Amino acid sequence: MSTSKRSSPLDVALAGVPATFRARLITAYTGLKAAASEGRSDLAGVRAGKFAEVSLRLLQQVVTGSFTPFGTQIQNFADECRKLITANVPTVVESLRVILPRALVFIYTVRNKRGIGHVGGDVDANTIAVAVITRVADWVMCELIRVYHSLSLEEAQDIVDALASRHVPDVWEVGGKKRVLREGLTGKQQTLLLLYSDPSSVLLAEDLCTWIEYSRLSDFRRDVLRPLHRARWIEFDAELDTVQLSPLGVREVEEKLLDTSAT
DSSP, X not given: OOOOOOOOHHHHHTTTSOHHHHHHHHHHHHHHHHHHHTTOHHHHHHHHHHHHXXXXXXXXXXXXXXXXXXXXXXXXXXXXXXXXXXXXXXXXOHIIIIIHHHHHHHHHHHHHHTTTTXXXXXXXXXXXXXXXXXXXXXXXXXXXXXXXXXXXXXXXXXXXHHHXXXXXXXXXXXXXXXXXXXXXXXXXXXXXXXXXXXXXXXXXXXXXXXXXXXXXXXXXXXXXXXXXXXXXXXXXXXXXXXXXXXXXXXXXXXXXXXXXXXX
């Protein structure tokens, strides 16, 4: 007996988008989010470009009735967006023909002109550039969801925000706090799981200490955060007292802690 594949929240929210574009759009967007959260600037840049190109083709189809075929290079991205902006098609929602093309030009320009994924200059601006284009991509997805699913902007944002949180069965969010439900984990393991459950966040050391109910904050910094920082599994900013999971920390959780929780 066969079972149907469960649709993702994005697939459901974008059900009004033609299938030709929907799967590619979701793949490019979720790939961009994953690469950005793992600090992989070069890969995020590539996926941002793909996201912009798929989105442009969708808008071309909506506004003009045809689109640049997949597999055919878009020769001048900005010019193609300009054609949509200046098209006299009042029956098409203004957001799709005027606002979104401008957002896509911004993503594509930052991705290309800021040299994401390339080495050069005295200051590495890749992190902030990726953060900016990822946030604009979030807005593009919110707007598409709002238009195609007749949702409010707030409801669309809730769907997109939910994608930023990884589903970790052992982490429970309650009353503004998070708790690790699996017994027998060390303070370090609990900290990694909590950070992994919300990869886009920079968390306060005090919050993490409270959530895992460590004895004292000073001990937590000394015995948990500093060793994890030395292992490069987290970035612990002692001056700001903030903590963020690193790509190595992501790998540690996915290869060890998540496997354990699934058994």
